[in-house]
Amino acid sequence: MTSDPAFRPATAVLLAAGLGTRMKSSRPKALQHLAGGPMLAHLLRNAAEVFDRLVVVIGPEMADVAEVAAPYPVVIQHERLGTAHAALQAAQWFGDGDVAVLYADNPLISAQTLTALLEERRKPDVGLALLAMRPADPARYGRVVTNAGNVERIVEWSDATPEERAIDLCNAGVLCADAADFRRWLEAVGNDNAKGEFYLTDVVDLAVAEHAQVRAVEAAEDELRGVNSRSELAQAEAALQKRLRQNAMDNGVTLVAPETVFLATDTQLAADVLVEPNVVFGPGVVVHEGAVIRAFSHLEGCEVHSGAVIGPYARLRPETTIGASARIGNFVELKSAELGAGVKVNHLSYIGNAQVGAHSNIGAGTIVCNYDGVFKHTTSIGKNTFVGSNSVLVAPVEIGDNALIAAGSTITNNVPQDALALGRARQTTKPERGKLFKDALKAKKENG
Incomplete structure (x- = not known):
């Protein structure tokens, strides 16, 4: 840690409690492999380049995920009650400074993008920064509604009007805010929805309600694409391999x-x-x-x-x-x-x-x-x-x-x-015996 009085620490909370249900796997999502290693390891590696502290939220009976997370601390979300609930389990690790919440199933976010997110959050008057993308097929992603460059709200596809569905700026789910603000907003998130879960995206509404400036940082779809199925895992592998190959050639x-x-x-x-x-x-x-x-x-x-x-x-x-x-x-x-x-x-x-x-x-x-x-x-x-x-x-x-x-x-x-x-048997050669042996075999074949 630096002694610089202007130093502001940053903490990354990595949510890794998800199961491999949609992948039809007994292995947790965080442990699905990309480019020779578990998804969680990729995200840890990139986050460690940017953040001063890392903490991983896992589910119960996930010792194998905790092993991959080491040496970083882990906290357990004993009940899977949504992403905001998962992030809140790590509140004791927020400390001072800034906090970003990341997802183990978004493993390809680069250190450069995470740096841009943190820098945006630290601009004057910016209370909350989030990552967004413009995917080739927006499909059922939540849409990011902006006004004069500020985020007004995130609208889930199922709740969006036709005009809102036409918006191509989509939510990637990653948020970054001051630690005290983030803790307060997480505690205020409710679960009045169809699934009865506490959603991290509701933090955006709470920030806007407090008149905090919310800004979106755009990054490539290949970085921010979520991995929730085998086909998405294959797409992520292709994107990561393309990145690794280009880096090698460069x-x-x-x-x-x-x-x-x-x-x-x-x-x-x-x-x-x-x-x-x-x-x-x-x-x-x-x-x-x-x-x-x-x-x-x-x-x-x-x-x-x-x-x-x-x-x-x-x-x-x-x-x-x-x-x-x-x-x-x-x-x-x-x-x-x-x-x-x-x-x-x-x-x-x-x-x-x-x-x-x-x-x-x-x-x-x-x-x-x-x-x-x-x-x-x-x-x-x-x-x-x-x-x-x-x-x-x-x-x-x-x-x-x-x-x-x-x-x-x-x-x-x-x-x-x-x-x-020399460690072999001495060769023995018997004249004419080879021909006699083959003739005998041919005769046996002809006679049935």
């Missing part, structure tokens, strides 16, 4: 076919990274400058260093690190693996719970057997080591620098540096 990343690449909100792609079509980035991916992610690859929880080439059709699972200029080819899967600079794993291999030294080559079809059915075990492969195709490395095992593993070997013991290891 920062120097080449996306060959942007519409086919899917990013997580925490994906870090450095300048001059090239991403080919149909690549999916799960949470926790860092890709350094000049790396190439080729088509149809899937990366999650991993780090790819400069100049490395991944794919096509590669899968990098969590706790994997790929060294500079390494090559990971088609149908290769890595998990909990650390590969040094210049390592090559080009074809049809699985490397798990392993360290591979710089400039080693792992041949096609190599499998690291890291799991015994109960425990995971580690394999260590040294520098400049060559592992021949179709080798099986049974962990735990260590292979020294500059060793050579013959193709088709099953390795169960440690291999010293510079050694040649």
Whole structure:
């Protein structure tokens, strides 16, 4: 907290008590996923850039939502009696300064828009600020009725006249006011309506009745769109992906076919990274400058260093690190693996719970057997080591620098540096027996 006497703190109250009823889900709405993370996490991240304090309102028996909200405090709305009632449960956290009420099912509001909302509220004589949008299809949104730039009222679609329904400025539900005013208005909201609920939008009427100036801050529909159904979740995902892709390209990343690449909100792609079509980035991916992610690859929880080439059709699972200029080819899967600079794993291999030294080559079809059915075990492969195709490395095992593993070997013991290891049966060749065997099979087929 600053010691500046002009400092005015700001608190965000995030309403996250909603159930997933309309989504036909046992998971609360706040935990539905967008771009690799729950909706609530997106809103928390953006709100934390703007507000000094955050508090989350959840429903009863929502420990999983509280876990996502951590380390921010949570309060419980034991009875779901409407949005104003939910916001009032957090009144003890309002403190001084300004308070904004946000919704977990409006997860895409940017920090820039939240800043604009707070700045509007802090203008002289503005008692209440709200967010509004002009959607392509206003549909059944509440309409924001203005006069000379001030908001006079919000009219629900069902109550609106034809003239009011023609208004294209629609309510997004987010409000911001002085803490004391907000607390007083929330306490005055009634529930004389068809559902017997306390609605946050009624705060606008109470503010206007006190002759407070109410102003609307407009933002894009893609930011303010609510998410209450699976189809709206898909629309929000598309909007967020478009934003993430554009941000990546603005920062120097080449996306060959942007519409086919899917990013997580925490994906870090450095300048001059090239991403080919149909690549999916799960949470926790860092890709350094000049790396190439080729088509149809899937990366999650991993780090790819400069100049490395991944794919096509590669899968990098969590706790994997790929060294500079390494090559990971088609149908290769890595998990909990650390590969040094210049390592090559080009074809049809699985490397798990392993360290591979710089400039080693792992041949096609190599499998690291890291799991015994109960425990995971580690394999260590040294520098400049060559592992021949179709080798099986049974962990735990260590292979020294500059060793050579013959193709088709099953390795169960440690291999010293510079050694040649062969772990396969001796070949036996029997002249003419192949032809005799095939002739016998053909005759059996012909005789039924």
